Amino acid sequence: MAKDRQDIPLGTPLQRVTPLIITFCIIAIVGPWLLSAYWLNTFTTVACLTLVSATVALLYGQLGMVSLTQFALAGVGGWVCLRVIHGWGVPFEIGLIAGACAAGLFGLLVGLPALRMRGLYLALLTLLVAAAFQVVVNVIGFPDGGEGWTGKVVNGQRAMIDRPLAASSDVAYFRYAVIWMAAGLIWIEWQKVSRLGRAWALIRKSEAAAISVGVSVVKYKATAFAVSGALAGLAGGLIAGLNGQLDNTGFHTSQSILLYALVVVGGAYHWVGAVIAALLIRALPALLNDHGVDGNLANVFFGFALLVSLIQGRTGIAGKLADFYKFVRMSRIVEGSVSWGLIAILLGVIAYALSWTSFAGAFFISLIALLFRMAIPGVLWMLLGFFGKRTQDHAEALEAKLSLRLVKIMKAMGLRPDHRLFKRTLNWLFIGIFVAWVAWGVFGLAYLSALAIIWGALGLKVLWEVSLYTYVLPWRSQIDARYPKPFANYR
């Protein structure tokens, strides 16, 4: 029997949200330096959608309830926010909070009949609500300073709302949106390890068991619906503030379904999943559009990604990342981040100095090359697996045969034999040719420069390993002793 490892405490709620606070502080500060105006606007939307995704994940991950109304609830929040600001000329924050309250109330109303429903029926009900919202909004439109309770201008100039005074520029508004989004995510994360989250855990395990210990299932489910409605509404208000107005086409029912699917892909049990879902739904199509590819192509990828995450289990990309973080020693993560970062910065500076491409472009390509260096063998192995175990075995045998022959030749030539040389060469060739081809096609970088950056990155990593290992190893064991991993906590 394996020896029991000591379990490590999960930590206080404050300790649990610290990584989240640090991440979003860095994003809020560094983001505007790296992003162009187009990308800054895209990422502000991503921040808002992260909050909406987090509410979908909250209902699905914490209570197992599928809600397809969250996007429509963002629309409700945006509508009320616009209406209040146009109607009474109140500051932006008041409109935002009014929108959140209205959406929370609406979410609660949707949730009430849903308290006795689960699974498919709940999904259908919420889908119908989303569709109904779309119909209503198509008829009355979003307020833009007109008369009447709908506040819609009939023939004339649409009025815009002002952004908050402290955040009128695009950069400031990006930070403003990130702060609201982070506050929402921190609140959710905090609750997960507090009384509310524990009650949710009891309910999702079994409603009967929860009832038998005196948990009011109605109260806790209703709280979840109201809070997730309010946070989605807040996000809707933030989107309204970004553009100054909202468009009828922005809150299509299909977006609600897509958002739910992407939350499953991103991972509903970890806050990173909400960020990934928002990036996929808005940043990926924007990236494709930016390079002259139709953004709708992303939907094909989404379908494939959903299929993979359903086969792979329900934890999504965020769950896989969390597993990776749990199983890989701390020292390797630290060393990897430092070496990858230094290599990417160095190549970024060189490429910029030689005016091949921008600093960010070379930085990004180096990181991709280093990531592929680790990931490609595993991915290929998985792809071979689709053809069956025998194909995998044949490929392995063939590789072993060729490697042994190569080792014999190296020995005959008086060199120190390397059994993995053949595999590594293939890996380097593939990464170089493939990534450089994508960089050439998508980023418009000269093929040879891209190849130089990619192989430069891989070469520098090998150089790092060969030259610095004797110094790095003791340092690494110190880190592992200081931050052990709670292996026994694994599921």
Next chain:
Amino acid sequence: MIEIKDITVQFGGVRPIDSLSVTLDAPIVGLIGPNGAGKTTLLNVLSGFVTPVQGSVTVAGSELTKVAPHSRAKHGLRRTFQTDQIADDLTLWQNVEAIADHAHFESSAQAEEAVAKAIDYVGLSHRIHRLGGALSTAERHLAEIAKALIGDPSLVMLDEPGAGMSESESKLLAQIIRGIPAFCGAQVFLIDHDVALIDACCEQTMVLDFGRLLAKGPTSEVLNDAEVRKAYLGEFDELEEVA
């Protein structure tokens, strides 16, 4: 003390429990019976998930027949389920703390003390930071018992706590169950198929068969009763066997 007066449960044309009247007053009471005898239905009547068509239930002096299921915890009723209800992604401590959240302690310090005491009582203090999903089957069953001991219960109902346990684990379980009345003053109502466990724990045992009370009394007498052996342990007289 559990007083059951003339309880009848009807599901369509089936009567899982048929005008059952019994008073259970020993600190640890066992309930056995063949499959379909109405054991779990009786437990569900006690915890309020099944409403009887007639009759009344009184536990520790409070009449519970009309009390809603989620309010019965306030009257000191606790139960475990046949399948354990440990949340995989909460630690053992959090799993037990989730119960303490709803048990009306005066301060959070008191709640924490109760959680620590309950976990210590079932012997899992070294596992408090382990995630529910990483606990062994026996540990999960013991954690379920710890959950049921929170907040001064008056009646702890255990539905097959020994399922899937090895013999040595089962012995430990018997020891833990025997100590519950002394630990928190609660009466224990134990359902299990494992007659050895019932024999080791219970002073008093009742036997159900087709919704009717077959026998009730001191455990050793009940287990040796000819009717009980016939219905439950599957013993036949020689004549029947020949025929």
